[in-house]
Amino acid sequence: AYTEWRQRYETWKDWSRAEAEAWQEEQLRRIITLAATRVPYYRERWKRVDWNAVHSAADLPLLPCLEKQAIRQNEQAFLVEGLSPKSLWMDRTSGSTGTPLRIYWPLAMFPKWWALTEVMVRGVAGVGQHMPRAMLGGRPIVKGDTSRPPYWRFNRRWQQLYLSSYHVSRDSAAGYVAALRHYGSQWMTGYGSAIAALAESALETGIPPLPLQAVIVSGDTLFPGMRSSIERFFQGKCFDHYGQSEGVCMAMECPRGRMHLIPATGVLEIIREDGTPCAPGEVGEMVATGLLNDAMPLIRYRLGDYAAWARDQECPCGNRQPVITKLEGRVDDYLVTLDGRKIGRLSTAVKRSPTIHSAQIVQDRPGHAFLLVRPAEGYRFADALAVRDDILERIGVFDLEIVEVAEIPKTLRGKTVLVVRLADRPQMRPRYARLLKL
Structure with a gap:
């Protein structure tokens, strides 16, 4: 299944905007019908809503927005009826709001998700899962009071080095860089703030740069100074990636530095406080409808982030999918x-x-x-x-x-x-x- 989906996504990379929108409309009608007829929450909430009139993204304002708290209060009401618990995988996410959520995914969806990430995210950066990589994110690797290295663990099967983001300092930077060299990491992913902290600590202590093919960051706001530090030390391009555990909206920065939506994940709206669509260049709230999750559909889900449609939608990179800009809301203070x-x-x-x-x-x-x-x-x-x-x-x-x-x-x-x-x-x-x- 993974190989089949990867081949399919490779062809989708060249889609025109019209081809992507046509596919989205077909999937949107399918997911709306599924939610209205087999998901208890929507069946009750949409009793007075003409959900049959939703045929495209332009019709989505006919439906109410979905708050995170509604899911948290009763996530079981968002599950499609008739599914076997053994066919589901549950993920916990608190996101930037600190409000825990439980999101259920069909296990059969994962080959599709892995293929999508490989082609539409890693492929854009010129890297892939076949290359040794490192991850510097929020996963606890060692206890917080650990005062000596190693602050990392290595997964030999996947050639992935997991680095603790909680122990990066000027004193520990040399050990981190030595581990990256020892395990042959060719690219890195993780939180921009953590990777930038490592790069800055290494630069400040005079450690020789470590060339990587690329660095893909996500999960918090990438400030220009962070990007500069990352690219100075790792001597490769730093790509910003937008997404969330709910999997309803993804975007990836192209080599020209513009953030393109990935239409296969969902339909994005950017709206004003009164619910009307924002004009190009106008910052508004991001509301997304996921197209991948057939077990727990999230319709018009309020992401809690802000962005704007770029005024200039043409990009010399060749990607013809929508460009967003002024992405806000993921500021994660430390x-x-x-x-x-x-x-x-x-x-x-x-x-x-x-x-x-x-x-x-x-x-x-x-x-x-x-x-x-x-x-x-x-x-x-x-x-x-x-x-x-x-x-x-x-x-x-x-x-x-x-x-x-x-x-x-x-x-x-x-x-x-x-x-x-x-x-x-x-x-x-x-x-x-x-x-x-x-």
């Missing part, structure tokens, strides 16, 4: 430890407790922060302690105070971010000063 380490992407720690509605970490000074917890049904203080202990296991010695709150404060754009460093967000300090009595 914590600063007393010894100067920068620890980011702590969202996975929140996955362990479904009784916590949402959470946020607010740092007021190095080595100290507050863990804000908004309780949900069935919550116990022990649940917050478990989350705190999980975080501390990743980062080591750190003073993290638990504070239960009725609401998690939002940014000026109305978003909830997981980590807030008040030193970098002075406009938010008055709000937290009242809440935390700073």
Whole structure:
């Protein structure tokens, strides 16, 4: 199945915009019918909605938007009726909001997903799974208080080096780079903030550059300074990739630096606060309808991110699919430890407790922060302690105070971010000063 789908996606790379839209419309009608007739949530919610009138992306505003919290309250109501539990795989994701979700996927879909990623993401960067690679992401590799290398593990079967993002520092950079050389990593993927931290630490300590074929980053915002550091040290192009565990919208940066949507994953809308479509160049909320998940369809799903359609949709790279720009909303602040380490992407720690509605970490000074917890049904203080202990296991010695709150404060754009460093967000300090009595 994987080989068949990979061959199919290789031909789809050359699709025109019209060919991609025609395919999307066919799949959209199929997924809408599936949701309306076999998914309890939509069948109930759409009783007064003319879902039969949805034939294209332009018709999607006839349907209501879907909030993350609706899924979290009863994910079983989003499952297609009649499926065997043995045919499903469950993934937990908290995303940038800190709100845990459980997403179910049909196991039969994975060859399609792997082929899509290989062709539409890795292939764009000129790399592939056949090449030794490294990953520097949020997966805990060693305990947070580990003070000596190795801070990594190697999967020989897949030739993949897993590196801890929680132990990168000037002192450890030489060991990380030596491991990359030893295992022959030819490309790297992971969080842009973590890879940039490694590159910057290596550059600052005078370690000779390590040439890689490419670096593909995702999961947090790639700032220009991060890209510059990555490309200086690894001497290859850094590609930005947009996606989420829900798998409803993906985009990949092309060699010319423009972010192209991958139509096979879903249909994207960019809308204003009143729900009307944004004009080219106008920043709005991203709302996506997934086309891959036949077990748990997500229709008009609010991603919590912001973007704009590029005014110029022509790209010299040859990819004729839509271009988005001004991608916002994935800013992932990091914590600063007393010894100067920068620890980011702590969202996975929140996955362990479904009784916590949402959470946020607010740092007021190095080595100290507050863990804000908004309780949900069935919550116990022990649940917050478990989350705190999980975080501390990743980062080591750190003073993290638990504070239960009725609401998690939002940014000026109305978003909830997981980590807030008040030193970098002075406009938010008055709000937290009242809440935390700073």
